[in-house]
Amino acid sequence: MQAPILAVKHITKAYPGVVALDDVSMAFEEGEIHALLGENGAGKSTLIKVISGAIEPDHGVVAFGPQEYRKLTPGLAKELGVAVIYQEFSLVESLSVARNVFLGEDQGLLVDNTAIERQATKIFEEMRVSLDPSTQVRTLSPAQKQLVEIAKAISGNVKILIMDEPSGPLSASEVETMFEIIGRLKASGVTIIYISHRLEELFRISDRVTVLRDGRYIATLVTRQTDRQALINLMVGRELKEYYPQRTVKPGEVVLEVENLSGLGDEDISFSVRKGEILGIAGLVGSGRTELVSLIYGAVPKERGEVRIEGKKREIRSPDQALDYGIGLIPEDRKHHGCILNASIRFNISLSIFKKITRFFVIDSQRQKETARHYIDKFDIKTPSMEQRVRNLSGGNQQKVILAKTLAANTNILIFDEPTRGIDVGSKQEIYNLMVELVNQGTTILMISSDMEELLGMSDRLIVLCEGKLMGEVPKEKFDQRYVIELASGHH
Numbered sequence: 001m002q003a004p005i006l007a008v009k010h011i012t013k014a015y016p017g018v019v020a021l022d023d024v025s026m027a028f029e030e031g032e033i034h035a036l037l038g039e040n041g042a043g044k045s046t047l048i049k050v051i052s053g054a055i056e057p058d059h060g061v062v063a064f065g066p067q068e069y070r071k072l073t074p075g076l077a078k079e080l081g082v083a084v085i086y087q088e089f090s091l092v093e094s095l096s097v098a099r100n101v102f103l104g105e106d107q108g109l110l111v112d113n114t115a116i117e118r119q120a121t122k123i124f125e126e127m128r129v130s131l132d133p134s135t136q137v138r139t140l141s142p143a144q145k146q147l148v149e150i151a152k153a154i155s156g157n158v159k160i161l162i163m164d165e166p167s168g169p170l171s172a173s174e175v176e177t178m179f180e181i182i183g184r185l186k187a188s189g190v191t192i193i194y195i196s197h198r199l200e201e202l203f204r205i206s207d208r209v210t211v212l213r214d215g216r217y218i219a220t221l222v223t224r225q226t227d228r229q230a231l232i233n234l235m236v237g238r239e240l241k242e243y244y245p246q247r248t249v250k251p252g253e254v255v256l257e258v259e260n261l262s263g264l265g266d267e268d269i270s271f272s273v274r275k276g277e278i279l280g281i282a283g284l285v286g287s288g289r290t291e292l293v294s295l296i297y298g299a300v301p302k303e304r305g306e307v308r309i310e311g312k313k314r315e316i317r318s319p320d321q322a323l324d325y326g327i328g329l330i331p332e333d334r335k336h337h338g339c340i341l342n343a344s345i346r347f348n349i350s351l352s353i354f355k356k357i358t359r360f361f362v363i364d365s366q367r368q369k370e371t372a373r374h375y376i377d378k379f380d381i382k383t384p385s386m387e388q389r390v391r392n393l394s395g396g397n398q399q400k401v402i403l404a405k406t407l408a409a410n411t412n413i414l415i416f417d418e419p420t421r422g423i424d425v426g427s428k429q430e431i432y433n434l435m436v437e438l439v440n441q442g443t444t445i446l447m448i449s450s451d452m453e454e455l456l457g458m459s460d461r462l463i464v465l466c467e468g469k470l471m472g473e474v475p476k477e478k479f480d481q482r483y484v485i486e487l488a489s490g491h492h
């Protein structure tokens, strides 16, 4: 029998206090789309870093065809045809699209911009996307950046394309574009390793799925011979039912009113939210949802309009001030605005409560520790200790730290921007439970989500944005996915 295009054999990788991969062996076939699935911290990203030569395992080998490699380097892996799109963007913001696409290739001292722009244009044509290669990456949307990442990955001689949660920043239609690109690559014989927490995506595009749990290989299944529930059970190692928790308390009096709020492209947005209510904010990527909450939160100055909290007009000029008025925000771009990667989990979780736990400039370290312990348990943050640097946590566990940090501030209005992006199914359930627990206690929640099912499942009411304008308000009785999508696309 012919050797598979790629195999890992007995790979083990340990970090202080954590075994990230524990004797993992598995194989990938030529031209298949192979999904990797597992809870936050299961070892998915670590495994692909081993395959791409970014980290060296303690034991085991990576085999390309019949050839086994004990020591891989990023350069060697690339020569062997491995390209990776990492969970975090790796683009250089200050360079043009074209320069980024060919970054790492030997461009010499003098870069012929016209030549590389021509080459980049060819790649984009093959991908069937329109993007001007001379644009600075800084000015692109997250979705466009993702397309540049893909172009960069396939610009060389790629045989194995690894994608670590590529759909995170994309809207539904952009995910479709990406799937078409992946489909064409597969048809040309490229093997694709696809990591995602969105199970519906795996069912759409993957041929086989491998499940990892706690660093161990659990099983490889043919996608069309399995189902959602079976995969979830394999992932979490027990029976887990998905559901949206029920509310016990009805929304009370109006807490937050927004009138004619304008700025950052949003125009004259007006709505109100009640105590103990979850207001969902629907819209496509770029419809102005994040902009709207940044205006409310004081992260950017508004052009006009008014924000009232409990009936009183408030000028919120900074996030600090928002916190003083009892508004907390969990941002969308958590890598940049969320936390201090080089500091510990303990420190990060207590960032938003420094004022409360500091007396005469001395931090109450006992309270700091208790708070950190509470949230580490509550969200099942996978870490050997609360002193671990956030940088060393898996992607999903970093998200949980940021969530904890905002929740610890105990504000009565909470804004969640894409709260479950990158979070595994089990922890999603915990976040939903927690949201309902909070509203039952009288917290008001504004939630932006691109996951339509989640938005409809969790919200009491929806507002829908399109191109910076409020398209309408939808009460729970009228919740209907098709109707909301139509509103969000500017119909009606």
Ligand SMILES: Nc1ncnc2c1ncn2[C@@H]1O[C@H](COP(=O)(O)OP(=O)(O)OP(=O)(O)O)[C@@H](O)[C@H]1O
Pocket (backbone or CB within 6 Å): 015, 016, 018, 019, 020, 038, 039, 040, 041, 042, 043, 044, 045, 046, 047, 382, 383, 392, 393, 394, 395, 396, 397, 422
């Ligand atoms: N550099 C590091 N130092 C210490 N621990 C690390 C390091 N890199 C990863 N780990 C740990 O190894 C484990 C596996 O992490 P990995 O990033 O592979 O998880 P993952 O499956 O990709 O999770 P996610 O879905 O959250 O992205 C985690 O417990 C993580 O904290």
Ligand SMILES: [Mg+2]
Pocket (backbone or CB within 6 Å): 044, 045, 046, 087, 164, 394, 395, 396
């Ligand atoms: Mg990961």
